[in-house]
Amino acid sequence: MRYFVTGCAGFVGSTLADRLLGDGHEVVGFDNFSTGRDAFIAGALQHPKFTLHRADLLDAPAVRAATAGCDAIFHLAANADVRFGADHPLRDFEQNVGVTMNVLEAARLNGIAAVAFASTGSIYGEATVIPTPEDAPLPVQTSLYGASKIAAEGFIEAYAEAFGLRAFIFRFVSLLGERYTHGHVLDFCRQLREHPHELHVLGNGEQRKSYLYVGDCIDAMLLVMQRCTERVCIYNLGSDGYCQVNDSVAWICERLGVQPRVTHGGGDRGWIGDNPFIFLETAKIRALGWTPTLTIRAAVERTVDFIVKEQL
């Protein structure tokens, strides 16, 4: 198989590219290196079955040219900056929806059979049902990021219906693991490197979130693409549990061997649109036989080790 991977130099994209190459597939990678890193694809670039396009997905003709001859697309590239969405109101629209339209048009025009999409549990807004299943009641969007992802999902589904391609939509919780470059574990590690005796936590620290190890996420995506036979396959990907931000703080501090004084910003959420409780129902993916190999705590610890090792 020849896979097109957007965001191939990012956290998830580079990990997936390595995995697909290891499984014997060809990978055509596409990244604008806005957050992607050369170091993450250094290995892939040595591989004869890897091709890199250093270009922007906003450039529709470039996307169309690069996808020619591919069998399936993993569309992972996105503006994943949930927290600062409101500072740049059009960014999520342009980079997450506009770009998805370019990917879909490329798939349609090149007759690509399947599009897999990295969506998010954020599309459930402040869910009324927790753990939140794939067919939860229609949510009210609370972040521009979530809005952009549910918008992209809808267009992918409509393309599947209108043009006969197959759609695989994966709603992730936050991912952890090697090559993590963005999120609370990094924020806390950086604070503690600078001031080992102080840590400031947004909100009251009681926000409850679920996390998943990136390797487990990739296992789940590949399994669904093997097993699900529907035209549109929608799966939550998450752990069978959640932790409080304060739990995560304790694990990080223990791993780093520090005992800081922890201060809290207050309130039940970290920022506008922050969701104080994210926990996805994962019965659907588990029914395919998948189960995460790492607990949330183990995933946090691996992430800390990576951050320390790479001096991020």
Place this chain on the structure above:
Amino acid sequence: MRYFVTGCAGFVGSTLADRLLGDGHEVVGFDNFSTGRDAFIAGALQHPKFTLHRADLLDAPAVRAATAGCDAIFHLAANADVRFGADHPLRDFEQNVGVTMNVLEAARLNGIAAVAFASTGSIYGEATVIPTPEDAPLPVQTSLYGASKIAAEGFIEAYAEAFGLRAFIFRFVSLLGERYTHGHVLDFCRQLREHPHELHVLGNGEQRKSYLYVGDCIDAMLLVMQRCTERVCIYNLGSDGYCQVNDSVAWICERLGVQPRVTHGGGDRGWIGDNPFIFLETAKIRALGWTPTLTIRAAVERTVDFIVKEQL
């Protein structure tokens, strides 16, 4: 109040503009006349409290300038051509989502307190729950039109959360009445004017659809904006029932005094993405005391009378 109305020369927009002017409000209308008609706003143009901007909503600076000083926005303009969506894959995205972003940015930058949006029952896809309530299970989109409308809804909700404006989202069934310019009643009337003895119906004619009279729709929107106090108010607007396409055919033929031979295209739907059964739960709007004044049959008949009178 000073209302900004997009699509002010269209079917719903012009009817709403007349209503708001009649209620003593100022109306700033905006239309690119792609489907809007000068005749529909001939009356409004005589009114001292009506201002018309003949411009395109894709022109963000024009939208921003025109909305300055308005208290609330009715965003009704859209590409409403559900049937031919797949012939122009990017049109719904650009005209229904891109344009909505321009409207939202104008609202944000001009500090406009409220945005009311004409959404659609099409966002429910092929609903698993019928009649379909506002909090139906998360649907799979089956049309580019539905995808564009749920995308716009999500961004409106996220703007409400991030920037403090209020959102009124109305999910309409198909509307009927005076100034109707587009849809099956017009298609059938035109066919019968040309060939009174023959009528071709797409699908098997057993598609079940719900319709609402435009005046009842406007009553409902204004009532919700008076009564609903939540930040984001979402209401289905439809009739307490549905009809088969074949029922509608019979009412139209009786009204026109013709008895054509009816042929069917076959299959359970008229086109790709057509939904064979649309019927919205309207308990939420009815709980505010609203009830439609016209039955579906009476609304079809008024529409036929309008088409005949105007020789559309």
